[in-house]
Amino acid sequence: MAVEFSIRDLLWPRRTILNEVGIGPGMRVLDYGCGPGSYVLPAAQMVGETGRVYALDMHPLALASVRRLCARKRLTNVTTILSDCNTGLGESEVDVALLYDVLHDVENRGPLLRELHRVLKPQGLLSASDHHLKGQRLATLLTEQCLFRLLRKGRWAYDFVPVDI
16 A cells, blocks of 8 residues: 555645645644655645644554654654544644545544544634545535535645534
C-alpha cells in the first residue's frame, strides 16, 4: 500500500490539495486517519514552527511511519495519536480537520463526526474526500447528523463547516 501512496503522491502532490484547503502558518491541523503520513509532511511545513499537525491513526505501524518521516525531516510540530475515534484533543482546538479516504471504512460514523465537531473551532474547516464515496453520497454522510454543512466543493475535496448545536 505504501508503494501505491508513493505513486499517487507523485501524480497528485498532497501540497496542491492542502493549498486548496487554505492551510497556513500557525494553524492546528488534524489529519484523521493519516496512514503513512502523505499529508503530514506538507501540512507540517505549511503550518510552520508556530503551528501543529496532529496525525491520528488506529494502526501503530502507520504512526511509526509518520514518526520516522518526521525524524528524517526534523519536524518538531507533529504529534501522533493512536486511536480509532477519540482524539484526546481539547474542545475547539483545531483549525482544519482532514478526513481523506477514511469515511468509507467507518461503520458507526456518529462518534467520529461528533468528535470532529467537538475539536474544530467554530470557524474551523472539515475537508473531506473519499474515492469510495462519490459526490453527493459523501456530502450526505457528513451533513445528515446536522453537525456540519457543506461550504464548497473544491477540485480535490469537499469542505464543511461546523454547525452550532
